[in-house]
Amino acid sequence: MAVTGGILVLFLLMHMIGNLKIFLGAEDFNHYAHWLRTVGEPAVPRRTVLTVTEIVLGLAVVLHIWSAVSLGRRAHEARPVKYQAKKKSHAQGYAIHTMRYGGVTILLYIIWHLLDLTFFVVNPKGGDATPYERMVADFDPSRWFITVWYVVAILLVGLHLHHGVWSAFQTLGLRTPRSERALRGLAVAVAAVVTAGFISVPVSITAGWVS
Amino acid sequence: MKLTLRVWRQQGPEDKGSMVEYKIDGISADASFLEMLDVLNEKLIADGADPIAFDHDCREGICGMCSLVINGTPHGPERATTTCQLHMRKFKDGEVIDVEPWRAKAFPVVKDLVVDRSAFDRIIQSGGYISAATGTAPEAHSTPVPKPDADAAFEAAECIGCGACVAACPNGSAALFLGAKVTHLGLMPQGQPERWDRVVGMLDTHDDEGFGGCTNTGECTIACPKGIPLDVIGRLNHDYLRATVGGKKK
Ligand code: HEM
Ligand code: SF4
Ligand code: FES
Numbered sequence: 001m002a003v004t005g006g007i008l009v010l011f012l013l014m015h016m017i018g019n020l021k022i023f024l025g026a027e028d029f030n031h032y033a034h035w036l037r038t039v040g041e042p043a044v045p046r047r048t049v050l051t052v053t054e055i056v057l058g059l060a061v062v063l064h065i066w067s068a069v070s071l072g073r074r075a076h077e078a079r080p081v082k083y084q085a086k087k088k089s090h091a092q093g094y095a096i097h098t099m100r101y102g103g104v105t106i107l108l109y110i111i112w113h114l115l116d117l118t119f120f121v122v123n124p125k126g127g128d129a130t131p132y133e134r135m136v137a138d139f140d141p142s143r144w145f146i147t148v149w150y151v152v153a154i155l156l157v158g159l160h161l162h163h164g165v166w167s168a169f170q171t172l173g174l175r176t177p178r179s180e181r182a183l184r185g186l187a188v189a190v191a192a193v194v195t196a197g198f199i200s201v202p203v204s205i206t207a208g209w210v211s
Numbered sequence: 212m213k214l215t216l217r218v219w220r221q222q223g224p225e226d227k228g229s230m231v232e233y234k235i236d237g238i239s240a241d242a243s244f245l246e247m248l249d250v251l252n253e254k255l256i257a258d259g260a261d262p263i264a265f266d267h268d269c270r271e272g273i274c275g276m277c278s279l280v281i282n283g284t285p286h287g288p289e290r291a292t293t294t295c296q297l298h299m300r301k302f303k304d305g306e307v308i309d310v311e312p313w314r315a316k317a318f319p320v321v322k323d324l325v326v327d328r329s330a331f332d333r334i335i336q337s338g339g340y341i342s343a344a345t346g347t348a349p350e351a352h353s354t355p356v357p358k359p360d361a362d363a364a365f366e367a368a369e370c371i372g373c374g375a376c377v378a379a380c381p382n383g384s385a386a387l388f389l390g391a392k393v394t395h396l397g398l399m400p401q402g403q404p405e406r407w408d409r410v411v412g413m414l415d416t417h418d419d420e421g422f423g424g425c426t427n428t429g430e431c432t433i434a435c436p437k438g439i440p441l442d443v444i445g446r447l448n449h450d451y452l453r454a455t456v457g458g459k460k461k
Contacts, residue, residue: 001426071382071424078316078383078423084219084230085283085309090379091429099426167427170441173449177442 001071002168004064009165009190011057012157016197022210026132033131061110068103095163102156109153139205147206151199158195165190212238212299215307216251218263221320228320230309240300244287245270245277247299248310264323270295272436275371278378279324280311285375285434293373293436313378316421317385328374330420331388335372337416338409339392341401360398367394369437379434382423387431389413390443393450407454407461414451 018036021029040049089097115121117134124137139147165187169175175183204210213236221228235254238247245267252262268276277294281287287297302308310324318326356364370391377385393410396402402409418424425444432441454460 075382075423088283090433096428170427170445175445
């Protein structure tokens with residue numbers, strides 16, 4: 001969970017920074033999308049770096065989910081008879097309780113998102129448009145519900161990271177009493193930056209600040 | 212005090228079991244939770260009924276035998292307190308109190324509120340020991356231990372092996388118990404020879420016994436009557452990685 005999650009967090013940070021290029025205008029953004037496909041040329045053929053990244057990400061997502069499912073299975077088997085009294089949680093943190101259902105929702109979101117902006121199946125513009133045009137059309141004010149869906153999904157990603165980043169350090173045995181405060185802070189910071197960075201883009205388009 | 216108890220009654224390991232309600236009156240607010248059950252049991256015996264079976268031994272919070280989930284919380288509402296040290300003044304007059312056994316596949320119910328915790332003994336047998344020289348006690352100063360290590364080891368050594376961490380964990384994991392033992396022995400010079408075999412052996416047995424996997428929810432440390440901190444799980448993971456990926460285990 002920790003290693004694959006770490007790969008996904010790094011991807012999210014890169015992806016978020018790339019998205020923010022939308023604020024620099026159509027040319028910059030389209031150029032960036034183009035660069036993603038040509039990076040590494042001519043040393044390696046076109047799309048090599050992107051394809052390798054996609055494979056690593058795909059594997060990371062699959063293994064991350066596989067670990068979560070096996071842990072959930074083990075948890076279910078480890079307590080065959082449930083408690084009769086109402087479940088009481090004393091541990092602090094809303095994020096902890098959203099990891100499983102939140103994770104599933106994020107998965108559904110990723111599928112939608114790939115159909116939208118990678119394969120253009122559910123995008124109002126098709127493959128002939130530029131990446132910038134697809135983004136602007138996607139989050140058009142008339143399609144505010146798509147923006148809401150993106151925002152909700154990203155808020156869940158933020159919650160996921162809030163517990164996940166800290167938890168990953170604990171799992172890897174890198175959390176100590178001395179680093180506890182710093183790690184909690186890091187988790188909050190990563191979650192906040194990723195959430196704010198991602199949300200700013202669709203919201204700005206829907207609000208008409210980017211067109 | 213007047214109370215309504217809803218207690219898990221189960222004839223034996225094969226019985227299905229169910230919650231049975233008991234009304235009880237005249238309980239002193241200064242009685243411990245177990246003394247309150249004693250009063251109820253005396254009444255049940257006088258009535259010719261089967262008394263409620265529950266585990267206990269020292270009744271002073273050091274043996275780890277008492278094991279009741281009270282209103283959904285292992286060892287009841289008071290933090291850092293075993294069931295035997297919990298007093299009835301922590302409850303309201305007229306309260307309805309649910310009393311259940313630890314729930315885990317690795318802790319099967321023997322009868323009523325008594326569970327079989329020998330899975331913990333088997334975990335200890337697979338690494339929770341040191342190969343110390345026997346005989347007369349050695350001179351204490353012959354093996355110096357840095358003070359911070361001694362303090363951290365002592366904190367972990369407070370674990371009484373009660374199993375409340377498992378009972379509280381949504382995953383049914385015993386990671387806190389494992390962490391307490393690995394930290395306690397792994398910080399001491401005497402614990403070094405078996406350090407890497409210990410962590411791998413204990414974790415393997417833990418998994419084989421049917422305990423769940425830790426997802427760092429933190430419920431265990433709050434339920435723990437000895438306040439064993441989550442740090443010990445970090446140390447457990449760290450030692451495990453060093454033993455396996457780090458190649459320390461021979
Ligand atoms: C407002 C938020 C987001 C926007 C506007 C956005 C936009 C995009 C765009 C335009 C692409 C296509 C890039 C290209 O041209 O190759 C893309 C790909 C992708 N996005 Fe997002 N994204 C957002 C949030 C997220 C989140 C939160 C996740 C993960 C949890 C995510 C996961 C992915 C993945 C896995 C890909 C495919 C990468 C690839 O094909 O190499 N995105 N996104
Ligand atoms: S870690 Fe705490 S809750 Fe778990 S067995 Fe030890 S004393 Fe009991
Ligand atoms: S009876 Fe010994 S700790 Fe409670």
